[in-house]
Amino acid sequence: MIVTIDGPAGAGKSSIARDAAERLGFEFLDTGALYRAMTLAAIRAQVDFQNDTEIIDFSESVQIQWDGDRVLLGGEDVSEQIRTPPVTDAIRFLADLPQIRERLSQIQREIAVGRDMVTEGRDQGTEVFTDAQCKIFLTASPEERAKRRHQQLSAMGRPLPLEEILKAQNQRDEEDRIRPMGALRPAEDATVIDSDGMTSEEVLEQVLRTVREIQKGDPTH
Ligand code: DC
Secondary structure (H helix, E strand, O other): OEEEEEOOOOOOHHHHHHHHHHHHOOEEEEHHHHHHHHHHHHHHOOOOOOOHHHHHHHHOOOOEEEEOOEEEEOOEEOOOHHHOHHHHHHHHHHHOOHHHHHHHHHHHHHHHOOOOEEEEEOOHHHHHOOOOOEEEEEEOOHHHHHHHHHHHHHHOOOOOOHHHHHHHHHHHHHHHHHOOOOOOOOOOOOEEEEOOOOOHHHHHHHHHHHHHHHHHHOOOO
C-alpha cells in the first residue's frame, strides 16, 4: 500500500510521514531528499544552473539511492550535506525542469515497487503515485508554519527573525505553486488536513485514522 503525504514547506510532513510509517510498519520515502541529492551533485560538479541542457545532461550520470531513511549519492551518504542553505536555494533550478522531475519520479516509483510505503513530497498524489490508495495533503497557515520553524531553529541554537523565515517561506511557496510540472496542489481524491492549532500527535492520529479507514474498506490490505 502507498500512502502519499504532500504539502507546503514547513507543514511538518517529514516528521509526520516518518512517524506514520513507523506506526503502520511501513517504509518511508522523503522525495525532497532525492531532489536535494541531485542538486548537491550538480553544485559539486559546478554545473551552470542557467543552462538547462547542461543540467539535464549532467543529471543522467547521477546515481541516487534511498536506503531506509538515508540518501546516497554514488554510494556516499549525503543525508546531512543536502540540508545546507546553498542546496535549498539551488533546488528550484532542477525542480522546475520536467526532464529532471521525470527522472526523479521514475526513481521514486522504482523504490516503491512491491513495498508498503509512506511517501512525502509535493507531487506524490498528483503525479508520481496517482493510483495510491491513500492520499493526504497536509497544510497549515504560513504564519503557523513560520512560527514552528522559528521554534525549531531556536531549539537548535540557530534563531532567525520570524519575518525572515516567513519571507523565505513565502518565496518557496510561490516557487512550489507556479512550477509548470509537479506544482503543489492537493490531488482531487486527497484528504486535506489543516494542522493549524493541532499538536503533532493530533496530526499523526488523524493521518493514522485516515489510513486505517481506507485499509478497512479495502480487503487486500
Ligand atoms: O521537502 P523538502 O523541503 O526537502 O524539498 C526540497 C525542495 O524540493 C522543495 O522546495 C521542492 C522540491 N521538491 C519537489 O519539487 N518535489 C518533491 N516531490 C519534493 C521536493
